[in-house]
Amino acid sequence: MSEIRAAVQRLYDTYPFPPEPLLDAPPPGYNWRWNWLAAYNFCTGQKPPKQDIRILDAGCGTGIGTEYLAHLNPEADVVGIDLSEKALGVARERCRRSGANRVAFHQLNLEEVEQLPAQFDLINCVGVLHHLPNPMQGIQSLAAQLAPGGLMHVFVYAELGRWEIRLMQEAIALLQDQEDYREGVKLGRELFETLPENNRLVKRERERWSLDNQRDECFADMYLHPQEIDFNLETLFELIDASGLEFVGFSNPQFWQLERLLGKAPQLLERAKDLPERDRYRLIERLDPDMAHYEFFLARPPLTQADWSSDKALLAAIPERHPCIEGWPSRSLFNYDYQIVNLSESEFEFLQACDANPARGANVQDILAEVSLNLERVRALLDQQLIILTPA
Ligand SMILES: C[S@@+](CC[C@H](N)C(=O)[O-])C[C@H]1O[C@@H](n2cnc3c(N)ncnc32)[C@H](O)[C@@H]1O
DSSP, X not given: OOHHHHHHHHHHHHXXXXXXXXXXXXXXXXXXXXXXXXXXXXXXXXXXXXXXXXXXXXXXXXXHHHHXXXXXXXXXXXXXXXXXXXXHHHHHHHHHHHTOOSEEEEEOOGGGGGGSSSOXXXXXXXXXXXXXXXXXXXXXXXXXXXXXXXXXXXXXXXXXXXXXXXXXXXXXXXXXXXXXXXXXXXXXXXXXXXXXXXXXXXXXIIIIIHHHHTSHHXXXXXXXXXXXXXXXXXXXXXXXXXXXXXXXXXXXXXXGOHHHHHTTOHHHHHHHHTSOHHHHHHHHHHHOTTOOEEEEEEEOSOOXXXXXXXXXXXXXXXXXXXXXXXXXXXXXXXXTTSOEEEOOHHHHHHHHHXXXXXXXXXXXXXXXXXXXXXXXXXXXXXXXXXXXXXXX
């Protein structure tokens, strides 16, 4: 085993991450990125052809994401892999307690994932690739296990928003005698207490991270990591290109909206919109460098994109209610991204009819015969991802 991998394993055996408590019930709410229907719909604009899929959580840690993946996708078989036996022990217990029973865990380096018997339709890899000695090799190993038409969700660190963290990591490493993570946490905490109030590293820690970092596991994950490669947009797309997969889009699209930054200056906005895609992202990152991670979907072709611009196709499609809605049934609810939505009476009735699908098998036209809503509003429900469509 490489020295780096051994050091990473030691960190997570000392401080299994994340340290979220174990519950005796399914986890509350949802993260739509872990719901196959929602993720597939986000990436293609339509319902996936099947739900009895195989899911891999690569670098699952203590199984927070794995547990959601299992509960949000009850027909799926879920596999979690990780280097740390201690973290896997917590993950197994977490899933056992909440009744997630279609999950198998293995202690496995993700670069050796080809040892698992079959390919996966959804691979989730959150907070892991930047801890590998060679992230490109890591993403290539995962990509080779992604089935055609499959999706990969990746989260990696961004260097601009982690500048202060990197400096503190280096400072602690300079002062630390040996690779003793518990000692390192003590030393790091002492450093933060000792530095002047208005010190930049202290201010950033207090404003952005300190709430989470009350827990030693989080503090160690942030400031004592023996291996971290942060990305910028250029190196991010080098990683993505090296995967051989297709970039579908960022899974936090609001951040990448130019309107958010340039909305008050229509001419500047137009000029920015004319830029090639990657330059647009570059511009946004330069103008808002506070971001500490990138999260995005990749796909192995073929991945068919739906086109609902034709009224005929839309009327013939079978709609159902988006699975990630909090507060249903009500006219006031949270959408997949926990944004509040207020529905008109007819929109609510349309959504109620969708809720009875797909068992009933009614298409949009059938429902519009019963509910007085125009097609433009149906498209608005679709744009807000309140409904998911199956093509006729
Ligand atoms: C920051 S934690 C993230 C855990 C989980 N994905 C989450 O987001 O809650 C990183 C995890 O990746 C695991 N890891 C690091 N390198 C790995 C590798 N080469 N193969 C498998 N797991 C690895 C670590 O053991 C650790 O549990």
